[in-house]
Amino acid sequence: MTTTIAVANQKGGVAKTTTVASLGTALGELKQRVLLVDLDPQGSLTFSLGIDPEDLDVTVADVLLGTSLAEDAIVITDDGLHLLPSNLSLGSAEEQLVGRTGREQRLRVALDKVAADYDWILLDCPPALGVLTVGALSAADSVLIPIQAETLAHRGVGQLLDTIHDVRQFINSKLTVMGVLPTMYDGRTTHAQNVVRAIGETYELPVITPPIPRTIRFAEAPAYGRSILDTATTHKGADAYRQVAAAMLAAQG
Numbered sequence: 526m527t528t529t530i531a532v533a534n535q536k537g538g539v540a541k542t543t544t545v546a547s548l549g550t551a552l553g554e555l556k557q558r559v560l561l562v563d564l565d566p567q568g569s570l571t572f573s574l575g576i577d578p579e580d581l582d583v584t585v586a587d588v589l590l591g592t593s594l595a596e597d598a599i600v601i602t603d604d605g606l607h608l609l610p611s612n613l614s615l616g617s618a619e620e621q622l623v624g625r626t627g628r629e630q631r632l633r634v635a636l637d638k639v640a641a642d643y644d645w646i647l648l649d650c651p652p653a654l655g656v657l658t659v660g661a662l663s664a665a666d667s668v669l670i671p672i673q674a675e676t677l678a679h680r681g682v683g684q685l686l687d688t689i690h691d692v693r694q695f696i697n698s699k700l701t702v703m704g705v706l707p708t709m710y711d712g713r714t715t716h717a718q719n720v721v722r723a724i725g726e727t728y729e730l731p732v733i734t735p736p737i738p739r740t741i742r743f744a745e746a747p748a749y750g751r752s753i754l755d756t757a758t759t760h761k762g763a764d765a766y767r768q769v770a771a772a773m774l775a776a777q778g
């Protein structure tokens with residue numbers, strides 16, 4: 526059985542890409558077969574896994590436009606992760622998709638053809654609620670919402686939940702919300718604890734534990750072009766992601 530998770534929040538810089546790379550690596554360490562999908566034209570996930578986005582001939586953009594199969598676009602990173610990569614061509618593909626038939630279903634249809642090869646498919650959404658994020662929500666079993674524990678972090682969560690509600694009603698009735706994942710968390714401040722609790726209560730969403738602590742090690746990782754857990758096998762952020770991954774695996778049964 527394959528579990529597909531969209532990591533989404535239209536706010537930029539909340540650690541969507543870091544979460545996808547870290548959970549993907551951690552699930553791989555647990556002998557899970559994992560596919561990561563970069564749905565951001567910026568190609569940050571692709572880059573952070575050691576692949577130069579601009580060197581790619583075939584990307585997720587071709588898959589969405591129907592000119593390539595997912596299996597022909599997937600690359601294997603130095604760390605052995607399978608990645609459906611992205612680059613700036615996804616920006617123009619997104620424009621071309623407007624007005625094309627089935628634009629919000631195209632990712633699901635493409636991933637259905639490779640899903641049997643994977644236990645987990647993690648979708649790294651762009652910082653917008655456009656066709657790419659809606660396509661991800663349409664292909665997913667579940668959504669994970671990273672949030673930064675700061676005062677205004679929850680602005681926008683309501684809008685994302687409205688979009689999830691619409692997707693559930695009109696496209697993908699099985700979509701569930703896995704929960705909010707506090708990132709860049711400073712547990713020493715009661716402020717951070719209060720914000721996270723308030724967000725969970727306001728939106729009636731599960732809060733995933735443990736929260737991911739703020740650590741400089743994440744900021745350093747992409748500079749090496751290596752995956753995030755690999756550069757510092759035991760730092761506290763990597764270990765928090767490993768615990769979340771182990772809980773996901775346990776919940777999958």
Ligand code: ADP
Pocket residue numbers: 536537538539540541542543544569652708709710737738739740741742743744745762
């Ligand atoms: P998004 O994909 O939501 O835009 P990113 O994953 O790219 O967010 O993260 C934004 C920035 O925050 C990056 O520079 C990343 O290295 C940094 N970052 C992510 N998680 C942490 C963390 N736990 N502690 C410190 N910095 C982090």
Ligand code: MG
Pocket residue numbers: 541542543565569570649650
């Ligand atoms: Mg990102």
